[in-house]
Amino acid sequence: MKKDYYEVLGIQKGATAEQIKKAYRKKAIEFHPDKNPGNKEAEENFKTAAEAYEILSDADKKARYDQYGHAAFNGGGGGGGGFHGGGMNMDDIFSQFGDIFGGGGFGGGFGGFGGGGGQRRVKGSNLRIKVKLTLDEIANGVEKKVKVKRKIQAAGVSFKTCPTCNGAGQVMKVTNTILGRMQTASTCHTCGGSGQIIESKPNHADAQGMVMEDETVSIKIPAGVSDGMQLKVSGKGNDAPGNNSVAGDLIVAIEEVEHESLKREGENLHLDLYISVAEAVLGTSRDIETVTGKVRIKLEEGIQSGKILRLKGKGIPSLNSYGSGDLLVHVNVWTPKTLSKEQRQFFEKSLTDDNFAPHPEKSDKSFFEKVKDMFS
Template structure:
């Protein structure tokens, strides 16, 4: 079972952005590989802290995590759902600045960051797509194959060390202030922080040695996702220039297609069932639409319009794996608008018939009571 992100950083859900950042920096420095060489347990905690910070520092991801837990990010791998796709390069390329001067100013280690004297790893830009899902696909989970146009390094391209920063990816500046001489580091304007510049490129490549290529990407979407939820496929975004770069990610936004008869409310489904007056009086068995096909239900004699039948477990699975919601069938007795002469005479005679005079029982809840029960 995955450990809670708040517990990993030692904070509460009420922590603000500054507290989250402070807590992550403390944990990251404590378990930094430079302070714990060869310690696999410390490295694992370092990665867990980075994973927790990656989610909790983003307001949208934090809101989804607070609502759905780890399942909000499962199914696509990478950050935010399990750090199996993470490595130290991911962490330092995104959060290296948080370490400040604690490790030589760059936050890196073993030659990956600025502090170790090696080149920085640059991450490519993310790509974003929308994937439309039917309600059936949402309920059962699905694997989608999508064609993505990605920037990748061209075949035959080569890079060399940037002469401006000598491969560090940063340039140092010294300025005079009233407090004395101050030294600051900034991203190298020549190489953009990669520490490398283009050496040779084929004719079909752009100024950074990149070309556009179509790639079919497989996306595993778990059951129970909601409209607007975002999944991530690691390393399926654009490549970045340089021999030491890593690709960005593919961000997948879920868009749910409205069902013809079923309406979704969280994990529950609602269905309006219209029956005739005769069916309401006599009782009848009906085949109704459920998420995975037809379901037969029995309507008792004398069923009232507004009655709600609850079919347990016939709704949408919880994205957290806590079981299924329910299907709520709203019974509506259809009143005919035109009658034959004989039919009209029948109902005129029934106006004073004792069986046709309303006699609601205490167990027959009002409309407002039904609405209250539905939302409680």
């Protein structure tokens, strides 16, 4: 089981953005591979701290993590990386969070992974798409195949070592101050941090040796996602120039298509069921639609309008794998607006019939009690 991200960084849930950044920097320095050469446990702790910072430093991701926990970022993914966390490697960390150390460094500057100032891997830009899901797809999970237009390195492009940074991807600057000589590192402006520049490229490629290509990406979406949630498919964004680069990610935003009759409220579903006065008096059976198929329910004789029937487990599955929500069937007795002469006479006679007079029992809850029960 994954450790709580707040526990990983040693902070409280209400920590500020600055406190989160400070805590991550402390952990990253403690477990940095340059400080712990060959220590696999330190390397894993370094990755876990970066994974925690990736989520907690982003307001949207942090809000989803606070609500759903690790399940907010679970699922499969094209490219073998999966969603948040599982696909993070050392190159991702140094590419995304290298500036967390303020451009200075530990022992002369953090370089690329395992290198003490070696060449850094540049990560390509992310792509974003929207995927529309029906309520049935959300309830059962689905695999979607989408066509993505992404930049990839052109066939035949070749690179050579950048003459400005000699392949390091960074240039060092030494400044004399009253405190002594200060060394800082900045991204090389010639190669953009990749350590390489184009040696030759085909005519149809752009200035960075890239071409646009359509690719079909398979996205495994877990059951229980919600509208506005974002999933990440690692390695399916744009490529970056250079032989040592890694592709960006594909960010998938979920858009929930409104169901014709079922209304969602978290993990519960609501259905308005209309029956006639005769059905309410005599009782009946009805086939109703659920996200797992049709089910038959029985309505007893004398059922009252406003009655709520709870079908346990017929709602939306929990992302945390804590079971499924319920389907709440709201019974509404439909009153006819026009009557025939015979029908009117029947109801006029019923006005003085004590059997038709309201006699609510203690077990018949009021509207407000039903609403209270529904939200409790």
